[in-house]
Amino acid sequence: MPRVSQTVFAPWDDPTEKPLIRFQNVTKRFGTFVAIDDLTLDIYEREFFALLGPSGCGKTTMMRMLAGFETISEGKIELAGQDIGHVPPNERAVNMMFQSYALFPHLSVWDNIAFGLKRDRKSKAEIDARVDEMLKLVRLEKFARRKPHQISGGQRQRVALARSLAKAPKLLLLDEPLGALDKKLRQDTQFELMDIQETTGTTFVIVTHDQEEAMTVASRVAVMDEGRIMQVATPAAIYEHPNSVYVADFIGDVNIISGQTNASGTDTYRLSWAEGQQPVTATSDITFSEGQKAHLAIRPEKIRISTDQPVDADNKVQGKVLDIAYLGNLSTYHVELPGGQVIKAQTANTRRIARRDITWEDPVWISWNATAGVMLAE
Template sequence: MAQTVFAPWDDPQQKPLIQFVGVTKRFGDFVAIDNLTQDIYEKEFFALLGPSGCGKTTMMRMLAGFETPTEGSILLSGQDIAGVPPNKRAVNMMFQSYALFPHLTVWDNIAFGLRRSDMPKDAIAARVEEMLKLTRLSKFGRRKPHQISGGQRQRVALARSLAKAPKLLLLDEPLGALDKKLRQDTQFELMDIQETTGTTFVIVTHDQEEAMTVASRVAVMDEGRIIQVATPEKIYEVPNSVYVADFIGDVNILEGTAKPNGTESYAIDWGNGAPVTATSVRPFTDGQKAFLAIRPEKIAISAECPADAVNAVQGKVLDIAYLGNLSTYHVELPTGQVIKAQSANTRRVSRRAYTWEDPVWLSWSATAGVLLVS
């Protein structure tokens, strides 16, 4: 049986859980959020991604109720939440520092918010046990935060945040304090927990790998604006600008002028020998400035020029980044431009085909890159 694809944003019948409508936030003369309109849907794992100061944390703080918009409105389930204080919103926030109470046990940390509500004692106990089970912490309920690992503390903070069953959980750089291996493991745990609970998660991160791993959609931000919102695959494969292409993963940007040479096909004169061929559904006029973004893994490296190559350039190996499963070759062209090509290390390093200063050919297909206006 085919699994249905989760894409409520493509369904006009679906009503968003969160709506930012023309939201601007100023701090004095500084515009942190600039006339932003964006929908987020129920059960989404939505990632806000961007460099420091791009406005992603301000967006989250407005959702939590710690900041109010200067202009525009934020709706939760169709209701304007401007005047609703943080403790009255069906929203919870998990901070990077976890903010656990050191003198309380794991069990009591999770129960803390529930005890402040009018939930009966036996219902609190059942809910805490449910949260411990969900986050695989059942054995650690009687321990204090200092008696468990960083990854376990992170899960306690998550269990406490989810205990009151919020409609929306905000995660501010939640895995920033964990080492790389633990962070990767925890990303998958977060995804499982989000799927199990059906809670809408909005995560703020500057770690592109994290956003691409966990999110149903990624919003790439810059200077208070969302530049592109799409699924991780589309953000990576079909960026809408040089900024997004450059921000997500490794990329080569070839700058030149376009000349139509067939249906959705263009010759790009880029000042490095013969023009290169690229396809684009977006039309370009003769002589229009264009940027061709090509990922290193889409570029083949070889000792000889492939006979059937649509695009091929020769250069010499300037640098090699060995990444275990992959090697990235930095190849310098006669003009001085450097292009990165990546290949899988299926053989041992001692048998590597190319080394520093070797002459090599780089080749790629007409559809390997994305042609961008800016």
């Protein structure tokens, strides 16, 4: 497991901190197609930064521009204060680890890790010491003489990581690095990656479409769509305080209730969402005008489900159970409300039960507090 730091790491909140990487109004075009659209972003030293988004959103193009494999159409990228727009890939203090790992099949694990150091004409003593250090870091000392085909997928991934870190780059780029691993191994490897990143102090930028992976490993996440960054924040802030319906919907499971707002006191609104139904009450830091269209985003785990009408809830609606997804540790209930909207409510399965209290077609009540959701304008 990764070590827990005693001090809060948040250089992005310190105005005196200088970013390691700066994207300044960067645009990248392929013919008439705009892959990156006027993007500005700062990434700090020692960050584990995740670029997250669907296929084609521009995250890999951003990484390839950092690595020097793509040229910028407009704008500027700085690394440690230096404009790297015209610096060739082999002269950048940047290394890239590919999803395929790209290990040399005819070389041993030791020689794969030593490859870049030998090309830089380091002395034998330097190479021996550095490779041994990297083998220890990724816990592969016993496998040094094996070839890539003689070790597991997870071990090959660690060899590729050791080789990428051997030359001590300022920045390591990881393109879907865990994509080839099965789910259980991915989860274990995520914590190994975090531990290695913290030990070396190298800045990691990871490209992934796996939201769970991004939320696990990253100090901050940039959610992307169509060449633009929709939100940059810590995983907790992205999850609990998304700034748009797109981000709320992309990260985790969410219910979206749309309607018209009416002010109901300081920072409190009533949202009229369905004809014949009581408006729902929600708090918001954002100011909404009277009658403005708004969207209330509520996570399923924030919604309670019961067979009896709750007495102390800010919001309660009766519905009927359509579906139940049993996931072992959790159960997700899909509840159809009057008017047809389906709301998901999640409960933790903390007890072993032979029979469900709530089953398909049951009439149920769902309820939540006014502070449970986030009101969004778009």
